[in-house]
Amino acid sequence: MRLNPFNPGSINVRRGGGGGGGLPGGAGGLGCGGIVIVLIAALVFGVDPGQMLGTLENTQQADGQITQGPSDESAAQICDDNQYATEACNALASLDQTWAPPFQRAGIAFRQPTLVFYQGGTRSGCGAAQASMGPFYCPADEGIYIDTSFYDTMDRQLGARGDFARYYVIAHEYGHHIQNLTGLAGQMQSAMQANPRQANALSVRMELQADCYAGVWAGKNRNLIEPGDFEEGMTAANAIGDDTLTHGQVSSENFTHGTSQQRMQALRLGMESADDTQCDRIIQG
Template identity: 50%
Template structure:
């Protein structure tokens, strides 16, 4: 991706190792699993389906619509740490800046202002507005503080463990979590949470799948409209999407009713659909088959 000429976003914080920030709900430390264990690597976030309603209506629910006011967060340094000061962080900061440009334009075309999320870097552990953050969770989005949380060591894991190499594979990580921020602003995340309270577990999981696939599609929309893609970038993203499908991660023990993020084929399809169309209106994963 061509990002070198782009100033990094200022909506970033570096929480350091076990850093502060966020605070807030701390509901047993597992609420960061909400809206997916990020991209779905590692342990499948079955707990998320159980926890979603608990979180949304135990203090965070009112923050899930675009008109709600998120808690104020201080941008820049935290505990003496400087954000965007490593190659991995600088890359992610520039990706975030590009998402701000793209989604800002999309919202402006609809007569709305785009409130950007905050990208929070941390190492190994930190506190988020949803409770404890740990590297093993992977990247995630926390609705109450409108924060994306990322330990950049995940980029190495994505490359080395899952064979998803390249800069767009890493950009996809950030753009997917920003996709969850869009769902937070539009109210789609809240709609899913409400539906899941009355659905059987398997059907609730299916709603989570649709939410994750839509975030993949939004990541593709950003890639297309960013104007910064280079030959081979899309394939890098598709490889990453395929590597972290539920069926691939679960292997021979795959059980569709437990899927919470979508199959490899579904994730690649919706990422590419977003890229091919460049239109968020084409990311409706809640109508018809997926």
């Protein structure tokens, strides 16, 4: 995908400080089912583990201040760290430009998320983060957190390679930001707390909608798509389905992101329609 170079002054980027030291909220109180969900989240594109396990509120209260990276680094310096970082910043700029107009037309306040790069571990508004968790979005501080070494894991362990597969990661996390801005994330969190038995099913719908939003971004920028991008996206979506990742060891009732087939369908729906309202069908069921 031929993305334009980012404008350092137009995007929100920072480097995460040191931290880590465990999963948001701590894993000590989790039952076996919760641990399985976290293990899936560690391999799959971005879910906020605190939200998924119903511990976000407690985590936010316990964490307090967020550790910041060096304040004297410019966005250009952070984004120029390596090829992956530059790609992520290019994607962020494109996503900001793509999603701001629909919000403006709808009269809904739009805020750009912050792309937070870290290595190994850091702390977010949703708790401690470790690279093994994979990329995630934190609604508390509206940050997209990523250790870019995850892209090597995608390539070597999941067979999901190519620049579009990597853009898909950022676009999916950005989809969670859209859900947060529209208020859907809060509504779904309340529904999960009110009906814990439906929490996993609701999580799947949220993840599939984020996949669809990722596709909408690509569809709205179809002029930048290159040969092979669609196939890279489908390969990545297939590789990260709950059924594929767990090799059938986790029952469908415990899926949190959807099957490979569902994820491919959601991404395809967004790409082919380039219409975010089509993604509402996923939430409505």
